[in-house]
Amino acid sequence: MEKITKSTLIGELLRIDGDGFTPILLEIGMHCLGCPSSQMESIEEACIVHNTNVDALVDKLNAHLASMKA
Known part of the structure; x- marks a missing residue:
């Protein structure tokens, strides 16, 4: 996965x-x-449900992904 x-x-x-990713x-x-049902939910959908800033x-999550590649 690129990003x-x-x-x-x-x-995914x-x-x-x-x-x-689980602790995050x-x-x-x-x-x-x-x-x-959460397995088929997008990050954006989950953030709406949990009143969380999706961009943050x-x-x-991308910072963690980058650290995996390092």
Whole structure:
């Protein structure tokens, strides 16, 4: 994956690096990561539900992704 976007699915994130992305998502209150419907939810949709700034979260997730490549 080149870059995480607002349309990236939560399930896709967890398949890439569940151990790394899970704490970031839990930190903002996304505690339903094991829910089947969350697997098909985009980051933007999840942020709307959790009243979270999607741009800030995408930046944080991309920083983690970049650190994985380093």
